[in-house]
Amino acid sequence: MKAFRGHRLGAVEDFALEEQSIGAPGAGEILLRVEATSLGFVDALVMRGLYQAQPPLPFTPGGEIVGRVEALGEGVTGFILGQRIACWQFGGGLAEQAVVSAAHSVAVPDALEAAAASSLILDFLTAHYGLFDRGHYRADQSLLVAGASGGVGSAAVQLARACGGTVIGLASGDAKMDHVRALGADLVLDYCDPDWRAQLKARYPAGVDRVFDPVGGPLFEACFRSLAKHGRHLVVGFASGDGIPKLPANLPLLKSGELAGVDARYLGESDPARVCAILGIIFRLAERGLISPVIGASFALADAPAAFAALASRSRIGKIVVTP
Ligand SMILES: NC(=O)c1ccc[n+]([C@@H]2O[C@H](COP(=O)([O-])OP(=O)(O)OC[C@H]3O[C@@H](n4cnc5c(N)ncnc54)[C@H](OP(=O)(O)O)[C@@H]3O)[C@@H](O)[C@H]2O)c1
The missing domain is CATH 3.90.180.10 (Medium-chain alcohol dehydrogenases, catalytic domain)
Incomplete structure (x- = not known):
């Protein structure tokens, strides 16, 4: 063979x-x-x-x-x-x-x-394990997905929408944003726009309940800062290739928040x-x-x-x- x-x-x-x-x-x-x-x-x-x-x-x-x-x-x-x-x-x-x-x-x-x-x-296995086993995500919660047009990101968008949750997708450029909208995201923001966090805050002033993050890089801290109190940031991958991001330890304290790793392997x-x-x-x-x-x-x-x-x-x- x-x-x-x-x-x-x-x-x-x-x-x-x-x-x-x-x-x-x-x-x-x-x-x-x-x-x-x-x-x-x-x-x-x-x-x-x-x-x-x-x-x-x-x-x-x-x-x-x-x-x-x-x-x-x-x-x-x-x-x-x-x-x-x-x-x-x-x-x-x-x-x-x-x-x-x-x-x-x-x-x-x-x-x-x-x-x-x-x-x-693999994409849906990782997204399901991340959202529900590691993230304890529920239908009454909001979810911010980085890299929402990518493999694991788009799976997270679809699974969260399938369970009735609210989904905000981050993607770059019109074609990818259109794709994330077509998957059912409630709001799609272009993370190349430096104003994206202000736009998110205008719609969700208290922040989001969960972050699903396969991208990392500079987006990592910005996403963590977008969490609501008691929020949880799911660390899935580092597709940006900008090295492993670091998080100031005061941020989890100020949010009463959590970082959770998602490792399908x-x-x-x-x-x-x-x-x-x-x-x-x-x-x-x-x-x-x-x-x-x-x-x-x-x-x-x-x-x-x-x-x-x-x-x-x-x-x-x-x-x-x-x-x-
Ligand atoms: N933890 C686990 O168990 C597990 C399982 C599977 C995959 N992963 C990891 O998850 C990450 C994504 O995997 P995937 O299969 O979903 O990849 P993918 O289909 O290629 O999607 C990657 C996403 O990341 C964004 N991105 C940002 N900066 C990028 C860059 N410099 N190059 C390429 N993409 C970039 C892209 O969206 P924009 O162009 O809109 O930015 C794209 O939507 C990888 O780091 C992978 O290793 C982890």
């Missing part, structure tokens, strides 16, 4: 489509015929060796995998041959076949196509059952039309380098999906 893999981490040119033999699945594993794998910001970091954890080599990128079951390893129950399942793991998805962990796999409803299901996996390692439960909720929400997959572009496996080029574009809206 063919896999897009690299023998060292680095640029996309260090990776190529190679013939690879894939063995039978081991205990607790499932062999999949891959139907779709989605790529996000994290995949670009992992490929370049810039992620917090390094994968073993040779490495095949792509952790948001949907495929049909071809073989079950010893002890695997609850899945049948031919069934469409979704799995989130470190990599292995940019290939015709992949071996995945049964403990991290969940059935995909028939109504969801493979590409759609794959595009929901840690959740995957420590509580795979919770990952599967959340993915099940997400697929049911999508089935009922309460959330929608946002796919920016699709590529064939042979065009994986072009998929990574599309991923790197700041103007991109939506997930990049690769289908063998």
